[in-house]
Amino acid sequence: MQAGLVERAQHGDEDAFAALAAATVDRSYALAYRILRDPHRAQDATQQAFLSAWQNLPTLRDPERFDAWLRSLVVRACYTEARRDRRWTARVRLIPTDTAAVPDTAVSLADRDELERGFRRLSAEQRAVLVLHHYLGYPLTEIAATLGIPVGTARSRLHYASRQLRAAIEADARPISSKERTA
Amino acid sequence: MNTPPEFEQRLSAWLEDGPVDAPDGTLANILAAIPSLSQRRAAVRVPWRTSSMSGPLRALIGIAAVVAIAAGALFAFSTHQPGNVGGPPSATVVVPAPSPSAEPATSSPSPSPSPSRAPSASPTRSPSPTAAPTPSPVAVVTPKACPGGDLKAEVMDWQGAAGTRFGTVRLRNTGTGSCLVSGTPAIQLVDGHGTVFLDSANLGNPASASPAKPLFTLRAGGASSLFLMAGLTNYCGADPVAPVRLALVLPAGLGRVVATAPAGVEITMAPCNGPNVATELHVQVPWSTTAP
Numbered sequence: 036m037q038a039g040l041v042e043r044a045q046h047g048d049e050d051a052f053a054a055l056a057a058a059t060v061d062r063s064y065a066l067a068y069r070i071l072r073d074p075h076r077a078q079d080a081t082q083q084a085f086l087s088a089w090q091n092l093p094t095l096r097d098p099e100r101f102d103a104w105l106r107s108l109v110v111r112a113c114y115t116e117a118r119r120d121r122r123w124t125a126r127v128r129l130i131p132t133d134t135a136a137v138p139d140t141a142v143s144l145a146d147r148d149e150l151e152r153g154f155r156r157l158s159a160e161q162r163a164v165l166v167l168h169h170y171l172g173y174p175l176t177e178i179a180a181t182l183g184i185p186v187g188t189a190r191s192r193l194h195y196a197s198r199q200l201r202a203a204i205e206a207d208a209r210p211i212s213s214k215e216r217t218a
Numbered sequence: 219m220n221t222p223p224e225f226e227q228r229l230s231a232w233l234e235d236g237p238v239d240a241p242d243g244t245l246a247n248i249l250a251a252i253p254s255l256s257q258r259r260a261a262v263r264v265p266w267r268t269s270s271m272s273g274p275l276r277a278l279i280g281i282a283a284v285v286a287i288a289a290g291a292l293f294a295f296s297t298h299q300p301g302n303v304g305g306p307p308s309a310t311v312v313v314p315a316p317s318p319s320a321e322p323a324t325s326s327p328s329p330s331p332s333p334s335r336a337p338s339a340s341p342t343r344s345p346s347p348t349a350a351p352t353p354s355p356v357a358v359v360t361p362k363a364c365p366g367g368d369l370k371a372e373v374m375d376w377q378g379a380a381g382t383r384f385g386t387v388r389l390r391n392t393g394t395g396s397c398l399v400s401g402t403p404a405i406q407l408v409d410g411h412g413t414v415f416l417d418s419a420n421l422g423n424p425a426s427a428s429p430a431k432p433l434f435t436l437r438a439g440g441a442s443s444l445f446l447m448a449g450l451t452n453y454c455g456a457d458p459v460a461p462v463r464l465a466l467v468l469p470a471g472l473g474r475v476v477a478t479a480p481a482g483v484e485i486t487m488a489p490c491n492g493p494n495v496a497t498e499l500h501v502q503v504p505w506s507t508t509a510p
Contacts, residue, residue: 064240170233
C-alpha cells in the first residue's frame with residue numbers, strides 16, 4: 036500500500052504525500068530528536084527532511100525503499116542542523132505533561148544526566164550511528180545503507196562513537212571520584 | 219566491538235526515553251509548504267547503444283563523433299581569434315554557481331518559518347544505494363504570516379481568581395489560504411465606544427515577534443484554531459463603558475483583530491489592589507494548539 040502512495044506522490048500527488056508524511060512524521064521526529072537532543076532543532080530537521088523528500092521523490096528508483104530513503108534524509112537534515120551556527124538561548128517553554136510522565140526505566144536520573152552530557156560531546160555523525168544501532172536496532176549493513184557509507188566505515192564509526200561516549204562519561208566522573216577520595 | 223553489554227543496555231534504555239510524537243504543527247508546516255515546492259524530474263536514462271548495433275555501425279558512429287568534436291573545437295577556436303574582425307561581439311554570461319549555502323526565497327513578511335529553508339547539501343559524499351536523495355538548494359515559498367484582516371478572534375471565557383482576570387482567546391483563519399502565526403501579540407481592552415482604554419504595549423508588553431517558534435500554520439476557512447490566555451490584574455481606572463472587548467495587536471505590523479465574545483462571556487475588570495501596584499495586561503499563556 037505504501038509503495039502505491041509513493042508512486043502516486045512521485046507523480047506529484049500531494050494527498051498521497053500527505054498520507055505518507057502523516058504515517059512517518061512521528062518516527063522521523065523521534066529519530067531526529069535522538070540525534071540532536073533538542074526538540075526545536077529536531078522539528079526543523081524533520082520538516083526539512085520531508086520537504087527534501089517531496090522535491091526529490093521522483094528520483095527514488097525503488098518505492099519499496101521509501102522508508103530507508105526517508106531515514107537517510109532525516110539523518111542528513113540532522114547533520115545540517117547540527118552544523119548550523121546557532122546560539123543556544125534560554126527559552127521558556129511549556130513542558131508537555133506526557134514527557135514528564137515518562138516512567139523511570141532502567142536508566143536512573145544520574146545515568147541520564149551522564150549520558151546526556153557525554154552524548155552531546157559527540158559529533159552528529161557519531162550520534163547518528165549510535166542512534167541507528169542502539170535505538171532503531173539496525174545492523175551495520177543497514178546503518179551503512181542509511182548513511183551512504185561502506186560497512187567497514189559504519190563499523191569503525193560505531194566503535195569509535197561508543198568508545199568516545201564512554202570516555203566522555205568517565206572523564207566527567209573522574210573529578211568527582213578524586214574529590215571523594217581526598218575527602 | 220568491545221563495548222560492555224551493560225553500557226549498551228544503558229545507552230539503549232536512555233535512547234528509548236524521549237518523545238515519540240512530532241510536536242503539534244510539524245506535519246501542518248510540512249503540508250503547508252508542499253504546494254509551493256516543485257518536484258525534481260527523474261533523470262531519463264538513455265542506453266549508450268542498442269544491443270542490435272553491428273560492429274561497422276558502431277565504428278561509423280565513433281568516427282562521426284570524433285569528427286563532430288574536432289569540427290566543433292576548430293569552429294570554437296576560429297571564432298575566438300583576436301583578429302576576427304566583424305564577428306559577433308562576444309557576450310559574457312555570468313551564471314551563478316549553485317551553492318549549498320544559498321538562501322531560499324521566502325515570502326515576506328513571514329517570520330522566518332522553518333520549512334522555508336533550503337535543504338542543504340549532504341555532508342556524506344558516498345551516494346546512498348537507493349538513488350541520490352541529496353537535498354539541493356531550492357527556492358521555497360512558504361505560506362505568509364497571517365494578516366489581521368484574515369483572522370477571527372473569539373474570547374471563549376473570562377474568569378476571575380485571586381484578584382486576576384484571565385480569558386482564553388481562540389484564533390482562526392478566515393482567509394482563503396493557509397497562513398502562519400508566531401510571536402506574541404499585544405493585548406488591548408476596548409470600551410463600548412471603541413476606545414482603547416488599556417493597552418499592554420503601554421504596560422511593558424508590546425507585540426513581539428519573539429518567540430519565533432513554535433510557528434503555527436492556520437488552515438484556511440477556520441479549519442484549525444490557536445489559543446492563548448490573556449491576563450489582567452490590578453485595574454484602578456474608571457469603569458469602562460460596556461461592553462468591553464479584547465483586541466489583539468499582531469507583531470511585525472500585521473494588523474489588529476478585535477475579538478468577539480459569545481453570549482454569556484463578559485469581560486470584567488480585575489479589582490484594584492492599590493494605585494501603587496502596577497496594572498498588568500499581558501499574554502499569560504502563548505499561542506498553543508490546545509486551549510489552556
